[in-house]
Amino acid sequence: MENNNQKFIWREYQKEIADDHFFYVRSCIRQAFFPGSETFFLSFMRNQLGKDVFEDARHTTCTGIGFHGDVVPHETIMTVVARHFALMTEAGYRHVAISCVTSFGIYSEILETWKHFPEIEEKIHQKLILATGRDFNKPDTIAHTSDIIYKFRNEVAAKMKYPLINLNTGEPLKVVEHIGCHYSKMFPQYGVGGAEFPQVLAGMIKAWGGEVVDYPERRHCCGFGFRQYLVQANRGYSAANSKKKFDSMQSYEPDFILCNCPGCTMFMDKWQYTIAELEDTVYGKEGLGIPVLTYEELAGLVLGYDPWDLGLQMHQIPVETLLDKLGINYDPEKKFITQKGENIGTPLIPQHYNIGLKTAGTHSGCC
Amino acid sequence: MATFGFSILKDRQIDYDNNDHRLFRFIEEQEPSIRLCIGCGGCTAGCTAAGFTGFNYRKLNYLLMRGETEHLQKGIQQCMLCGKCKLVCPRGVNTRNMIFALKRAFKTPLWEELQKKINV
Numbered sequence: 001m002e003n004n005n006q007k008f009i010w011r012e013y014q015k016e017i018a019d020d021h022f023f024y025v026r027s028c029i030r031q032a033f034f035p036g037s038e039t040f041f042l043s044f045m046r047n048q049l050g051k052d053v054f055e056d057a058r059h060t061t062c063t064g065i066g067f068h069g070d071v072v073p074h075e076t077i078m079t080v081v082a083r084h085f086a087l088m089t090e091a092g093y094r095h096v097a098i099s100c101v102t103s104f105g106i107y108s109e110i111l112e113t114w115k116h117f118p119e120i121e122e123k124i125h126q127k128l129i130l131a132t133g134r135d136f137n138k139p140d141t142i143a144h145t146s147d148i149i150y151k152f153r154n155e156v157a158a159k160m161k162y163p164l165i166n167l168n169t170g171e172p173l174k175v176v177e178h179i180g181c182h183y184s185k186m187f188p189q190y191g192v193g194g195a196e197f198p199q200v201l202a203g204m205i206k207a208w209g210g211e212v213v214d215y216p217e218r219r220h221c222c223g224f225g226f227r228q229y230l231v232q233a234n235r236g237y238s239a240a241n242s243k244k245k246f247d248s249m250q251s252y253e254p255d256f257i258l259c260n261c262p263g264c265t266m267f268m269d270k271w272q273y274t275i276a277e278l279e280d281t282v283y284g285k286e287g288l289g290i291p292v293l294t295y296e297e298l299a300g301l302v303l304g305y306d307p308w309d310l311g312l313q314m315h316q317i318p319v320e321t322l323l324d325k326l327g328i329n330y331d332p333e334k335k336f337i338t339q340k341g342e343n344i345g346t347p348l349i350p351q352h353y354n355i356g357l358k359t360a361g362t363h364s365g366c367c
Numbered sequence: 368m369a370t371f372g373f374s375i376l377k378d379r380q381i382d383y384d385n386n387d388h389r390l391f392r393f394i395e396e397q398e399p400s401i402r403l404c405i406g407c408g409g410c411t412a413g414c415t416a417a418g419f420t421g422f423n424y425r426k427l428n429y430l431l432m433r434g435e436t437e438h439l440q441k442g443i444q445q446c447m448l449c450g451k452c453k454l455v456c457p458r459g460v461n462t463r464n465m466i467f468a469l470k471r472a473f474k475t476p477l478w479e480e481l482q483k484k485i486n487v
Contacts, residue, residue, distance in 0.1 A: 232372045240376040247378075277369040 013194045017143045017151045018095035023088040024055040024145075027100030028065070029262035030294070036311025037296040038099055041145055044299065048159070049152060053097065056087045064102040068226035075127070078120070081110050082128045085136035094140040097148055101261035104144045105182025108190045111138065144183060146260035146295050147192055150200045153207040161304035164210030166255070167327040172211040173255040176290075177201035178245075178268060180261025181221050201258050204295055208302050217248035223271065224263035239278075242271040246283045246290075256291040256322050258298055268292045273316045289317035301328060308334055316347065386434030387484065389477055394431060397468040403458040404428055410452035410462055420445040424452050424462060431469070437485050443469055 022045075030037050045051040063080050066072035088096060098104045114121035129135055149156070164173040179198045184191025193199035202212045223241030228234050245268075249257075259265040269292040276282050276289065284290045292315065293301075300310040307328065312319045313335045323330055336344050395401055408425045416422040422445035430439060443466060452462040472478055 235371070235373040236376040239373075240378060243375055244378055244380075274371060275375065278371065278375055 012189070013192070013197060015143075015147065015190065015192050016141050017147045017192075018141045019151075020051050021093055022051070022053045022095050022097035022143075022148070023091060023093035023139070024053050024097045025059055025062075025084060025099060025103060026055070027103065027262045028061050029102075029266060030099055033266050033314060034262070034294050034297065034311055035314065036300070036309065037294040040296040040300045040305065040310060041099070041149070044156075044296075044303075045148070048303075049155060054091055054093060056091060058087055059084060062100070062103040062106050064100070064106045065226060065230075067106065068102070069230045070227070075124070077106060078110050078113070078124045079127050079131065081107060082124045082136050083132060083134060085138060086128060086132070086134035088139060089137045090134070094137075096139045096142045097145055098142060099145050099262075101144060101180030101183045102263065104142070104190075105180075105186055107142050108182075108187045111142070112187055114138070142190070144191075144200075144260065146183075146200050149295050149299055150192060150203050153204045156204075156299050156303060157207045160208060160302045162302050162326045162328055164205065164208050164302065164326070166325045168325065172209055173322075173325065174213050174252060175205045175210045176213045176215065176218075176249050176252075176254040176257045177205060178222060178257060178259045178261075178264050179219075180259070180264050183260060201260055201295060204298070205258065208298070213249065213252045213254050215249045215252050217245045220245050220248075222259075222261070222264040222267045224261075224267050229267075238267065239271050239274055242267055243275055243281075246272065246275070246281075249290075250283050253285060254290055255325060256293055256319075258293055258295060260295055265292055265294050270316045284317075284321075288321060291315065291317050291319040291322045293319070293322075301326065304328075306330070308337075313344075381433050381435070383433070387436070387481060388434040390436050390439075390472060390481060391431050391434060393472050393475070393477060394465060394468045397471075398461055398464045400458075400460045401428070401431075401465055404432075404460050405458055407457060409455045409457060410460075413451045413455045415449055415451060416445050416447050422446060427469075428465075436481050439469065440473055 024042070026038055042053055042055075045053045060080065060083075062084070063072045063077050067074070067077045084096075088094075096107065098107060114124075125135060164175065165171070166173055179191075179201060183200070184193070184198055185195045188194035188196075191198055191200065192203070205212050221241055222245065223229075223238040225238055225241070228237040228241075257268050259268060272283060272289040272292075282289055293312075297310050297312060301307065301323075307313075307319065307323055307330050320330070320332070336346055338344055406425060406429065410424040411417050411426070414422065414424055417424070422442065424446070427439060427442050430436070430442075446466050448463060448466065450463045453460070456462060
């Protein structure tokens with residue numbers, strides 16, 4: 001009886017993730033700051049799993065940041081998303097794969113709005129037809145791309161070259177997983193495991209040999225918060241939220257942080273630099289920051305992709321310590337050299353990360 | 368140090384694990400009735416000083432019990448020691464003696480140590 005009840009409860013936390021034929025929508029932030037992530041996703045899905053993933057060059061921003069920043073009205077964002085659905089309909093797809101958690105939240109919110117207020121959906125149909133001459137069908141399923149990697153986590157594990165094991169100690173790597181708030185806190189039914197027990201990243205970590213760190217502020221916001229960040233004077237609120245998380249996780253000595261949201265990846269990565277500059281506090285061992293990865297970058301690493309092809313040189317916190325723990329070979333000289341042989345420039349790194357600098361083979365000293 | 372046009376705001380979470388409760392224990396030894404406080408606020412409602420200044424006895428009591436000692440010394444200076452708070456307290460807390468005990472505490476090495484910790 002108890003078992004049946006448990007099964008019934010867990011049914012609410014499951015989510016339908018399509019198996020093939022995805023209409024892919026990119027993320028504004030990830031294309032700029034973590035460009036290797038989306039490239040890996042497309043390469044992995046198409047070339048390694050043989051899936052059909054279609055993307056349309058006419059796809060635009062969802063305007064989610066403007067919406068949450070109070071500069072884009074609700075009707076406008078609904079019409080923009082409706083246009084994305086129109087492109088999907090025209091291309092003959094029924095499943096959307098969304099790269100960004102902000103966009104994922106926006107798509108979820110709009111579909112829920114239309115479900116409860118069909119008259120608004122009808123209004124948006126009319127607006128889109130009027131503006132672009134297009135009409136649309138709603139998708140059968142929406143999945144965040146972390147859902148899709150989660151679905152195929154065992155396929156990744158089967159081809160894994162570098163499991164999440166510390167080469168020096170033989171112990172599983174300790175990983176902090178951070179789920180974007182807009183992934184499942186707004187509409188729990190759209191996330192794997194709902195808002196209380198999101199499994200999407202924890203499932204990957206466990207499948208690939210790592211150990212998930214359960215720390216007190218695990219479900220706290222990363223601090224992005226849109227309004228908190230967009231106005232410079234308010235950024236102290238944003239950094240204070242990240243600091244609260246770092247303070248909470250520090251004693252568990254995590255080897256790295258794994259995120260599924262572009263904003264979280266960016267702020268968990270870059271606020272460590274800011275906190276180091278403003279307060280002389282560094283959260284990793286031996287004066288280093290804690291590396292922050294996206295789930296695609298992690299999947300790429302365990303599969304044996306070159307770290308610089310995955311775009312890990314774009315991170316504020318050097319990742320070399322993590323690569324050393326995993327036993328991944330890399331060429332420090334090629335870190336900031338493009339495939340065309342051009343030097344993209346060395347980022348300004350505070351002296352707190354001096355050990356990382358030695359590994360990276362770049363200059364020392366504070367910016 | 369770099370300037371970013373903002374500073375990181377201090378966390379206002381009350382951390383019972385990390386807060387220093389030595390001052391509360393010092394007062395508690397001298398005036399055990401402080402433990403009986405239920406936070407009804409009768410003391411503050413009847414307080415003459417509270418009518419003219421920002422003095423708030425209940426707030427001081429809370430700060431002391433939570434181990435948040437930073438604003439205690441300035442706050443207590445506004446008390447006129449009239450003792451009305453003691454008269455209205457439904458739990459019989461000797462509030463006036465608590466104020467005296469706190470004033471004595473400010474002259475101890477413990478207070479100096481706490482001040483140094485706050486300033487750090």
